[in-house]
Amino acid sequence: MFSTSALKVHNLSTHFYTRQGVVKAVDGVSFTVEAGHALGLVGESGCGKSVTALSISGLVKPPGRINSGEVWLNGRDLLKTPPRELRRLRGREIALVFQDPLASLNPVLSVGLQLVETVLSHEKVSAGLAKKMAVVQLHRMGLPDPDRLMRCYPLELSGGMCQRVLLTMALLLHPKVLILDEPTTALDTTVQAQILSELKRLQEELKMAVILVTHDMGVIAAMADSVAVMYAGSIVERAPVAELFDRPAHPYTRALLCSIPRFGQEALVPIKGQPPSLLNLPDECAFLPRCPEAFTACRGKRPPLTTVGPGHTAACHQLCLPAMVEVSKR
Template sequence: MSTVEPAVATPTLEVRNLQTSFFLRSGLARAVDGVSFTVGRGKVMGLVGESGSGKSITGFSIIGLVDPPGRVHGGEILFNGRDLTKLSETEMRRLRGNRIAMILQDPMMTLNPVLRIDTQMIETVQAHDRVSKSDARSRARDALGMVGIPSPEERLSSYPHQFSGGMRQRVAIAIAMLHRPDLIIADEPTTALDVTIQSQILAEVQKLAREFGTAVIWITHDLSVVAGLADDVAVMYAGRIVESGTVDDVLDRPRHPYTRGLIGSIPSRITQGERRLHQIPGMAPSLLALPKGCAFRARCPRAAAVCETPPEISVPAPGRTLRCFRPYDVELVS
């Protein structure tokens, strides 16, 4: 008697060996160099690293918004099994704001300051769906209520400047959720907000992902945010992912020296009087002049001669990746 194998669900997003570079007169800057990861339906993946590590360019590459002299020139971006790198600009426009949405750090890059919120949200709905203005307005009102904006019917008539920074960001998230997209790319959307508002927005995003099955890529430099929000985490350095896995596994048992350095620099991990706050020495290298071998070698406390050779990605355990010749093997002490 034959056994029928269970169907394997296609992940919402699968990035394979993504390569995005900026072709400058001064040289070639490999902003994203061979990046691969998967985000499943209803899952949140944190993409973390220092400024200039390639996090934001990865997000813009996925949604197709890399401007010249930059361009995606290698790899695959499989969105529900469909390779976005093969689509025309017209086909990508149909997906942006509809099936794929992006939330930026500054909500005023999303909102038009001279138009009322209802006008902007209604236009967003009708850009992709043939519905009446009243139906579009109802969807806009419901979206505002969903992200915790009080009196959503009244606030639809407001202008962006009549909202606080936190409320403007909630509006931007509501716009991103209008079509219940399959994927949201959030590029440090809570960095400029106070801690209370930040925690509320993180809770809303997590709730929306669970309720509607939306996959989320949360781009940030803040590991404490990722710890409370994400299911998985990928750590980027100099355009490459150096470590990835479940958020508990990576943050509790970081193996790459760079990941451990990022965690060690978080003040909340320091017990008063025990030791000084750890800092990663030096600066991230220029993408135009990356060092020979491992890009982190000059800043790494475990660097050795073998690190003069570029390390390949390895899979030390199921669901875990690592790019290092001399990783740590011991668990991080709290």
């Protein structure tokens, strides 16, 4: 199977085998991200966004295990790639940035050394050139006085600066796929805007495919071309960004859009009820117990993803059975 998209995830399932039982953190997730495009991944806490990001990057640790799926990058299935080869690809082809920058930087090595080593571990260039590349990229991320910064240690920097150093590290090797898990949450709005515009510029210039995990719909609106909405380990809706905001097709997406801050909107409506336990997922729509629009036909089976418009799919029985909805409304 060969694909022209930069990244193609097919039927990915990652489960955690715990004493309490099997946690189905990611359960049959499929999506593609084209080169030069950004996919926003949204959903309530615990729905499986980070585990999806870790699975794609081959970083799932026991008791987690990828049970099934394919992750295609450049005609190669990453899930069938030997660990040593995968380590080589990570950084160069696929880079991942997490929210907690201090946990990802080595506190006893200077910023410069860490950046230079990142380049040298993947590229056959001189240390001098590696240093130059690092300084240029730090400057592009809006970091003042990059030469001085290269000599600093992570603990001497603010959280926002550390985060920009990590992004710099991820971008240094011009990866084909960049996965950002809540990358700007810890940053103040001005810095966030600067980083997002630099990311957008690089995404277009380098034709990177970006997966952006965030709770912030403002960030989605600024960055994403399309959005995937996750609920209880599955994607329940996928649409181009404007389409998702204007015509959300899944009741969960509608509830989510009302529940999280968006464009300075004040009155937020929380989603009633709790997400289901991923230990005992019912074999029917997982949103059913919380769905304000549920009807009898929602019981007993899972709704498949149905096409509702160009590039727009959603998994809701209402969309499969429009005739029944009409009947139930009468």
